[in-house]
Amino acid sequence: MVHIFGHRVTGDHYPVFTYQMHRPSWLRRLALALCLTPLLATVVPTAAATAKTSHPASPDISRANAWLIDRQGRVIELHGFNVMRKTAPYYPSHFDAQDARFLVRNGFTAVRIGFIWSAVEPKPGVYDDRYIRRFVAFNDLLAEHGIHALIDFHQDAWSKGGGGDGAPAWATLSDNFLSDFQAFWDNKAGPGGVGIQTRFIAAWRHVVRMIDASPGAGALIGFDPFNEPYAGLASLCAPFVPCPAFESGALASFYRRVIAAIRSTGDEHVIFPEGVATNGLARPSLPRFGDAQTAFTFHDYCLLTQEATGSSPTDAACRPLEHSGVGNFLSFAARHDVPALLGEFSCTDADDDNAAMVDLADERYTSWTAWMYYRAAKDPANCPGQGLLRDDAKHGSIANAKAAKLAAFEVPYPQAIAGTPGGFSYDRSSRTMSFSYAATAVPGATLTKGTATDVFVPRLVYRHGYRVAVTGAHITSPPNAQHLTLIANHPGATVRVTVAPR
Numbered sequence: 001m002v003h004i005f006g007h008r009v010t011g012d013h014y015p016v017f018t019y020q021m022h023r024p025s026w027l028r029r030l031a032l033a034l035c036l037t038p039l040l041a042t043v044v045p046t047a048a049a050t051a052k053t054s055h056p057a058s059p060d061i062s063r064a065n066a067w068l069i070d071r072q073g074r075v076i077e078l079h080g081f082n083v084m085r086k087t088a089p090y091y092p093s094h095f096d097a098q099d100a101r102f103l104v105r106n107g108f109t110a111v112r113i114g115f116i117w118s119a120v121e122p123k124p125g126v127y128d129d130r131y132i133r134r135f136v137a138f139n140d141l142l143a144e145h146g147i148h149a150l151i152d153f154h155q156d157a158w159s160k161g162g163g164g165d166g167a168p169a170w171a172t173l174s175d176n177f178l179s180d181f182q183a184f185w186d187n188k189a190g191p192g193g194v195g196i197q198t199r200f201i202a203a204w205r206h207v208v209r210m211i212d213a214s215p216g217a218g219a220l221i222g223f224d225p226f227n228e229p230y231a232g233l234a235s236l237c238a239p240f241v242p243c244p245a246f247e248s249g250a251l252a253s254f255y256r257r258v259i260a261a262i263r264s265t266g267d268e269h270v271i272f273p274e275g276v277a278t279n280g281l282a283r284p285s286l287p288r289f290g291d292a293q294t295a296f297t298f299h300d301y302c303l304l305t306q307e308a309t310g311s312s313p314t315d316a317a318c319r320p321l322e323h324s325g326v327g328n329f330l331s332f333a334a335r336h337d338v339p340a341l342l343g344e345f346s347c348t349d350a351d352d353d354n355a356a357m358v359d360l361a362d363e364r365y366t367s368w369t370a371w372m373y374y375r376a377a378k379d380p381a382n383c384p385g386q387g388l389l390r391d392d393a394k395h396g397s398i399a400n401a402k403a404a405k406l407a408a409f410e411v412p413y414p415q416a417i418a419g420t421p422g423g424f425s426y427d428r429s430s431r432t433m434s435f436s437y438a439a440t441a442v443p444g445a446t447l448t449k450g451t452a453t454d455v456f457v458p459r460l461v462y463r464h465g466y467r468v469a470v471t472g473a474h475i476t477s478p479p480n481a482q483h484l485t486l487i488a489n490h491p492g493a494t495v496r497v498t499v500a501p502r
Contacts, residue, residue: 056212059269060219061148063293064444068221068270068339068367073447074416074454078148078221078367079358079409080110081388082344086154086165086379090119091134094392099373100145102396105482106410107456109147110221112343112369113138114154118168121203124191132207136214143216150272150297150343150369151211152224153204156381164380166227171196178239182232185250197254205261212267221367222270224297224343225258228277240277244285247275252287259291272297272341280325283332296336297343298329300357305350309385311404315353322353326360342368349385354408355428362413365421370409412461412499416454418447418488419495431461432500439472439488439495452476455484457499465502472496 061068067075080103085092092113103111119131139149155166158177170191173183187195204225211217229251230239237243255273262271274297275284286296302318326342333340345357345368354370361368373396375387387402388409394400411426412433422436441447453473457466457480465480472495477485480502488495 056266056268057218059217059222061221061270062268063270063295063339064442066334066337066339067442067445068295068341069442069445070416071448072416072418072451073441073445074418074451075365075421075442075445076367076416077362077365077413078110078341078369078415079411079413080108080112080147080369082112082114082369082372083374084112084114084154084372084379085374085376086114086116086156086381089134090116090131091138092374093134094395095138095141095373096395097141097145099396100142100147102398102401103147104145106406106460107413107415107458108409109415110150110367110369111142111147111373112150112152112224114152114227115207117153117155117166117171117200117203118160120207121168121199123168124170124194124199125202127203127206129210132210135207136211136216139211139220140214140216143219146219148219148221150221150224150341151207152227152343153200154227156228158230160380171199178230178233181230182234185232185234185246185254197257201258201261204258205265208262208265208267212265220269221341222272222293222295223262224272224274225255226274228274228299229254231276237276242278242282242285243276247285248287251275252289255286255289259289259294263291268293270295270339272343274298274343279321280328283328283335286332288336295339295341296329296333297341299344300325300329300342301345301347302353305348305353306383307385308348308350308353311350311352315350315356318353319356322357322360326357326364326366330364330366340366342366344369344371346370347372347383347386349402349405351404351408354405358409358411359426359428362411362426363424365424407460410458410460412455412457414453414455414497415483418451418453422494430500432498434496434498436494436496439491439493450487452485452487453495453497455486455497455499457482457484462499462501466499467502469498469500470496 060071070076083092121127142149157164158180159167159172161172162177172180174180184196187197190196231237231243231246235243235246259271271294273286275286277299279300302321304314304318330340342361346354372386373388374392376382388405390400390402414435417437419437419439420442424435426433470486472493473486473488475486
């Protein structure tokens with residue numbers, strides 16, 4: 001999770017570039033040196049076995065044009081966290097059923113989990129199926145508790161040799177991570193004369209086959225083929241700034257190859273390409289992909305809060321940057337008529353900013369997974385304030401969660417809408433949530449008759465209960481239920497819902 005970010009502050013009519021890089025430290029110092037002057041001008045102070053082959057489970061989640069929908073045709077919204085480990089054993093070995101129950105009880109039904117390529121394929125063409133099975137079991141556990149996973153192949157600065165994580169040593173062909181990326185985009189031959197990118201795509205195919213043969217496969221959100229791709233050297237683009245020629249060229253070609261490889265297994269899950277990590281400096285330049293089940297995922301951070309271990313008045317300076325950045329990403333998704341998922345943000349205890357990002361995403365019915373669930377202090381590219389939990393050695397619970405951070409992330413929101421979403425707002429001061437929808441299926445979906453809209457109403461927010469005002473629908477859940485359910489009075493009805501403290 002190495003970042004350089006850029007934004008335009010619309011009120012001042014000139015660009016302000018804000019850069020953030022986590023470990024390795026020399027990258028962070030370089031980034032800060034590049035950005036500090038313009039920023040201060042505007043901001044106030046094991047051997048492989050052949051994977052089982054079987055017909056993949058039909059996904060619970062699919063794409064209907066610009067929306068993610070469930071099997072009933074409802075538009076779904078997902079809240080959750082990245083749950084990753086980038087050091088040995090390279091998977092969240094401590095996470096268990098208690099953590100899953102904690103997340104679901106607090107309204108979090110999504111996680112983004114990351115394979116590390118060096119653990120998947122420790123030797124060229126040799127896959128560690130024992131490692132992959134651990135991830136399969138992890139996803140099965142999540143699915144049993146109603147949590148949906150977005151599976152990512154993760155990297156930071158290419159590999160461990162560059163101070164990050166991701167690629168195995170045999171796929172690291174130089175001592176410069178940008179040269180290694182260029183070798184990847186060029187599919188330069190590695191051990192055995194096989195292209196590095198070809199090896200990576202074959203690893204994806206192997207992993208997907210193993211996952212799809214598991215009980216929890218249907219619950220997946222889908223696949224994120226590559227975390228934060230960097231352009232390499234041939235593009236002549238500086239790292240982490242917009243690079244249209246690369247995104248529409250080498251990166252798009254890679255995505256076409258990996259999408260085809262995943263589909264060759266019979267898999268039907270949604271695939272979420274992401275562009276260069278620019279924090280929304282400009283709209284991405286990825287093309288439309290011919291696959292009907294592709295979407296888009298993006299990351300958005302603000303430099304001012306990246307090293308923060310608490311909120312401060314200067315957090316407000318992030319608002320115009322985040323609105324501009326998220327706006328660019330979402331306008332790209334809208335132009336391509338695909339769903340967008342905010343895969344990373346936060347990495348900080350600046351909870352005013354965390355709350356603002358949650359509210360910004362929710363206003364646009366954008367699913368999100370915050371960085372991250374664990375503090376993971378020894379992982380590469382960590383932030384000092386990352387993690388929802390106070391102590392990684394203990395399981396998820398109210399007592400082990402950072403109270404202010406949990407309050408920033410845990411909000412009322414519609415988890416499944418039996419219709420086409422309208423407006424949404426949540427006033428944190430009055431704890432009042434309002435939204436509307438038309439009881440008509442979104443384009444490309446078919447609503448199951450009698451399907452209820454499901455609204456998560458957190459007890460953390462409404463400790464003494466809540467009251468509901470509804471027009472156009474009738475409530476089907478008991479008073480003060482944590483899941484408020486309602487059914488439209490007739491097809492096509494306009495439904496308006498307001499939830500406030502009792």
